[in-house]
Amino acid sequence: MTGTPPLVAAEVLAGQRRAVSRALTVVERGGPEAEALLQTLLPHTGHAHVVGITGAPGVGKSTLVDGLALAARAQGQTAGIIAVDPSSPFTGGAILGDRIRMQDATMDPGVFMRSLASRGQTGGLSRAAAASLTVLDASGFDWVLVETVGAGQSEIEIMALAESVMVVLAPGLGDDIQAIKAGILEIADLFVVNKADRPGADASVRELRAMLRLAADPPPWTPPIVTTVAAERRGLEQILAELARHRAFLEETGRRADRRTHQVETLVRQAVWDAVARRLAAAREDPGWARALTAVAAGTRDATGLADQVLRGAGGMADGIH
Numbered sequence: 001m002t003g004t005p006p007l008v009a010a011e012v013l014a015g016q017r018r019a020v021s022r023a024l025t026v027v028e029r030g031g032p033e034a035e036a037l038l039q040t041l042l043p044h045t046g047h048a049h050v051v052g053i054t055g056a057p058g059v060g061k062s063t064l065v066d067g068l069a070l071a072a073r074a075q076g077q078t079a080g081i082i083a084v085d086p087s088s089p090f091t092g093g094a095i096l097g098d099r100i101r102m103q104d105a106t107m108d109p110g111v112f113m114r115s116l117a118s119r120g121q122t123g124g125l126s127r128a129a130a131a132s133l134t135v136l137d138a139s140g141f142d143w144v145l146v147e148t149v150g151a152g153q154s155e156i157e158i159m160a161l162a163e164s165v166m167v168v169l170a171p172g173l174g175d176d177i178q179a180i181k182a183g184i185l186e187i188a189d190l191f192v193v194n195k196a197d198r199p200g201a202d203a204s205v206r207e208l209r210a211m212l213r214l215a216a217d218p219p220p221w222t223p224p225i226v227t228t229v230a231a232e233r234r235g236l237e238q239i240l241a242e243l244a245r246h247r248a249f250l251e252e253t254g255r256r257a258d259r260r261t262h263q264v265e266t267l268v269r270q271a272v273w274d275a276v277a278r279r280l281a282a283a284r285e286d287p288g289w290a291r292a293l294t295a296v297a298a299g300t301r302d303a304t305g306l307a308d309q310v311l312r313g314a315g316g317m318a319d320g321i322h
């Protein structure tokens, strides 16, 4: 069992590792305890630079995230990592990525790593991600790095929670440039062409440049393109520098506050869904529920009225039905 929310919250705010870990378990589960904890933590967020990292499987995201965490550490900063992998309930990332983590990152109290897996409910993953990055931010990490696989709806939602979105490509994974046309181009703040030790990296950069030039209006922020060899930890400082430049841009243009509002909205939206789900579950337990449904079927009650009654949570579902 976890402690009471205020106790956990105090320890989380102090950055205590075990408390952070417990808090993540609480918020991933959702429900009233999670909401109370998040409420306590939320005013203490806003310090971390939250970076979303996305791209096709195998491009080197996990290797990059590990390297970025270590590069941040070398600069005296701390990093929390959330790996979102719907396909894998136990680990995020490839074996090598996890091995690097085991050897380097997790031995260091300045780096914290957590995997999130889908629990199959709609929005569950983005809610858990929003809550998890709130915990890591509140606990004082300088960077929060969120790695997601692919570009499904929940991945796009999760990326919308990040201040800076990094889209990773690698030469030779031919569908990349095509794949990023589907919604990803718009959300990218930074492109990384990884595996620059392989042939074709220059061509990928050229294709990206051409694509960015095609954008109808010149955007206020043109995503820079950084080439890296994550496996050799080359180019990682440049990524950190570009991310810092992007944060300064967000700060100066007021966009940072907008993103924070969006993040809070995601938490509120999910609290609403949770509350609705609880009311519906309670209504279905009501002894009059079956009779209320029969009345709707017979046309003596309308469905909208019954729905309103469910949302009010007043019970007595069959009251007034004869």
Ligand SMILES: Nc1nc2c(ncn2[C@@H]2O[C@H](COP(=O)(O)OP(=O)(O)O)[C@@H](O)[C@H]2O)c(=O)[nH]1
Residues within 6 Å of the ligand: 055, 056, 057, 058, 059, 060, 061, 062, 063, 064, 093, 094, 095, 096, 097, 194, 195, 196, 197, 198, 228, 229, 230, 231, 232
């Ligand atoms: N040649 C080369 N291989 C790399 C590089 N970065 C990562 N890899 C390898 O690519 C594979 C997939 O890496 P991973 O980080 O798990 O990719 P992810 O699926 O995007 O998270 C692993 O075998 C890595 O060792 C790189 O810069 N060059």
Ligand SMILES: [Mg+2]
Residues within 6 Å of the ligand: 061, 062, 063, 092, 093, 094, 097, 147
């Ligand atoms: Mg990975």
